[in-house]
Amino acid sequence: MRRFEFVTVDVFTDRRFGGNQLAVFPDARGMTDAEMQALAAEMNLSETTFVLPAADAANTARVRIFHRTAEMPFAGHPNVGTGYVLADRAVDGVLRFEEIAGLVEVRIERDGAGAVTGATIAAPQPLKLGPTMSVEIAAACAGIDPAGVVTARHPPTIASDGGNPRLLVEVTEAAMTAASPDIGAFRRAVASEPALGGKLALYLWRREGEGLRTRMFSPLVGTWEDAATGSAATPLAGFLLHLSGAEEGAWVMTQGVEMGRPSVLRTTARRTAHGIRATVGGGCVPMFRGSVTL
Structure with a gap:
């Protein structure tokens, strides 16, 4: 033994x-x-x-x-x-x-x-953006009304920096609270989107005061909801820097509140000669x- x-x-x-x-x-x-x-x-x-x-x-x-x-x-x-x-x-x-x-x-x-x-x-790879997805698919996976998805900054977008790709979705405060993953919608989404390779993790975010609130769902691999997801926080930080046009930035993200396991993730992102690189701690x-x- x-x-x-x-x-x-x-x-x-x-x-x-x-x-x-x-x-x-x-x-x-x-x-x-x-x-x-x-x-x-x-x-x-x-x-x-x-x-x-x-x-x-x-x-x-x-x-x-x-x-x-x-x-x-x-x-x-x-x-x-x-x-x-x-x-x-x-x-x-x-x-x-x-x-x-x-x-x-x-x-x-x-x-x-x-x-x-x-x-x-430090995330092992620079930010990589994948395809966008429809508001309707993202909302269905999150179990929310499509009106709860905010698209003023970006449509639902796949992003990664070394980990599994995450679908980044900005939502309203009400949608963040109401979200509950629909596993049937997740299955339909991966069946209809070959680019996902049979995998889908949904990362909801919204601004809250000086920081961000987030939730992450990946029910197809057994994680109905995750209390803290560093490999989603880093591509989100990188993506927000990408959208802002700034050279560097820092964000404090709070996750897991709805699960009763509050988590605080400190992230940074900066532009380099090899792309946008991010950290989480x-x-x-x-x-x-x-x-x-x-």
Whole structure:
């Protein structure tokens, strides 16, 4: 029998029972792909990470990210949380994770006493905009009236920067509150839009005071609603910079309120010679420790 230790953390929060939950296996050497997928399904969280030795000695680790049904090339809160768990491996406060989408740089955050409080990550790829979708399809997936979709700044637009593509949709305050995913509409949308490749994650946003409010739905992979989605926050930040024409910008996004797991994601975006690059960061809180034998 083989024994593997794991820890869980709440990510993008400064208190327990907030933010997005994550399970981390800090040493997954000897696990098969099938075992990683089975453990992620058993944990039943939006993502679980498995840490392996880096292929390049200059990097910290190879990190594999699984949701309930498949492996992901990149995700936000899994990198922030895994960085928090592996903070003692940082060199000059920086970790470098090898992932399917590319190299992810993680900067550890500490308080005045030197205690680790969280991390900030850089998305591994520049902003990439995909096709737009109709207001009617976006509204149907969100379970809202089409009048709740705001198109003054942009139509519903697919965007990514290394993670799974997200459909970014600006909505009214009433629509944000009323939204409830319609899985039948999601299935019809992916069937009618070949460019989606059978996948669809819906990221609703609106301005609230000086910041943004967001909600994310991805029911086709088992995440009815996500409490905090770093890999949606970074393309949204990049997209907003793209729309503004500015050279750089910063946004604080609040997510998970409707779920009772409020999360705060701090994002930045800037223009570079290689496109718009974005970051997302936030706090982490440790929760559980345990082990599993396989």
